[in-house]
Amino acid sequence: MSGTEEASPVGTADRPRRVRVRPTGDDRVFRAVARGTGVLVLVLTAGIGAFLAIRSSDAFAAYGWDFFTETQWNPEVNRLGIAAVLPGTIVVALIAIAVSFPLAITTALYISEYAPPRVKSALVSVLDLMAAVPSVVYGLWGFYFLQDEIIYLARWLHQAFGFLPFLSVGTDPDAANWAESRYTSSAFIAGVVVAMMVLPITASIMREVFSQAPVGEREAALALGSTRWGMIRSVVLPFGRGGIVGGTMLGLGRALGETIAVAMIISPAFDLDFRILENGAITVSSLIALRFGESSALQLSALLAAGLVLYVFTLVVNTLAAIVVSRSRSGSATDL
């Protein structure tokens, strides 16, 4: 470079040309259209919240703050509130997470660390399939099959841990003719069924993050004499912590919004006693599904208000989860 500079006449030395990127005509159209769809999706998303907010304003105007403190949802006496529905939703979601978390993490670990390499991709698509099994199917299964089996577990939990207030049921578990129906249609059963549905989502996020754990560090751990579990504990799990937290939160978001399976299993009850094993529970989405058909305009507005609360709730949880997951992935999977 310096040699040619000496030789060339002054003033005509090579300088970097200024490259100006000017999109051609069709590019300009393309970018406008693409940006347009992006904005459209943005508007759509914001629109969901906006529409629900506008439409539910009637209910907020009619019930005011009582809407958040009233436990009853009783249209006959015109007392509608979500003080029981919202905690009910959270309880079912937490049960689902408590059941699904250990299973999800072991499934994810099995697929990413223990399974033979040949069947790995098949197992991943089995997990996808599990996520795509319709919720009505889980609901039917939960109602006709699981419920008959799991009431024994519920009764045993009551017998063994009945001293805990949330595991007690208002009946005598040791009676010879124990009241089976008291244990059916409970938040616990709904939670277990919802767990089946959130498990694949949680597990596939975890698996994805686990399988991205750096190969060099895995091999280093093994070469230093660690066992497979030692390697998992010292490399895979710390590396995948973001995925574990994020995947669980995504599962939580899904559990909060699950509708049909819950609506098929529970029998609605608007009490705030948190007895998870006892007949009767309610969640926001199942409330909407169950009461939608028989609502007047004002009640519909109240259902929309409940839906709005659910929407905001899940949006916050999901966004947080997405941030956690994407942070844990940063630099490894993006920008090829």
Next chain:
Amino acid sequence: MTRTLPEHERVDGFDDDRDSHDTADRGHDDGDHTDDTDRFPRVDEDEPRRVIRARGPADRVALIGSAAAGFALVWVVYQRLLPTSGLLGFAVCWYAAFLLVYTLVTLQRHGAVEVVDRMAAVVVRTGAALVGASLVLVIGYTIISGLDAMQYANFYTEELIYTDPADLRQGGILHAVVGTLEQLAISVAITLPLGIACAVYLTEVGGRLAKVVRTLIEAMTGLPSIVAGLFIYVAAIQLLGVQRSGFAAALALSVMMLPIITRSADVVLRLVPNGLREASLALGSSQWQTIWRVVLPTARPSLATALILGVARGAGETSPVLLTAGYSQFLNANPLVDWQTSLPLFVYQVFRLPDEAMAARAFGAATVLLLLVLLLFVIARLVARGKRGER
């Protein structure tokens, strides 16, 4: 791992020999030792091959033996000594006893580190097996329960019309199948162009706005499906005066499917190597030409997979349809007017009727729905595999 190295001295002896015949025997390393066996009588010939696998036959015996011992122990204690019964309790106790025995057996042969490793392996495998078993249970139970209704041909060719509700030879799910197919077709027609255009925007155009859109899309994939139904009910049915119909249901499904398809298409497009884009641009093509001629064709099989999986998710959704489609027992082939039933909605509505034959019909329809989803999955797998075959 705590495997011992076999016959340490032999390795030393081998090294000594090599030192003395340092230059002459290069071929020795390749295992080519036929002509100098007399000079190196101790080398290679009788050295046992090292087993690299972590588990030997003894471990397998330990595993099976522990399971058997646990079974026997629990059988005696649980069934004979204690006043307990029940299959689930037995299984749980058996598992606990198995873990205990297996721990002790492993502890006898290996150290504590190995015990932890084995326990972790057993627990992880059990967890995964439980999940697999429950999936098989769900699918198997649904299909077996569905056979009652599915064995009659009228189940597929008739609407839900009957004179005697208990007679499975009358009435079927034709109207629901038609509804599902039409609603899915409409929502694919809406979400396919929109979803891919949005994914192209996210990956190819980018910018600060794209980041916001991407975050929102990620959050929207977890949108409760009933909220999508509420939105369409409020925006399309109440505000725009669209009838409760198959079309409204398809709109609700689209709202639900759009983020799912966009997100997976976005992931797929990001996997297209940048080199291809740069090569195309360097040849003088515009960005639009690059995307249309290079990026999208490269990603086509994966895009198809993403779309099919999104459709499979949409096919099973009940709650958006519940609020927007209405429910009808009769065939309505026109999605634009009048109420229309889809398969999941049929299952849900029929389930609520307290009748055994109706339950059989619900299971039958659920099986058909399940088979539809399975079929979509198989197609998606085949499409994805075709891609690998091409390269």
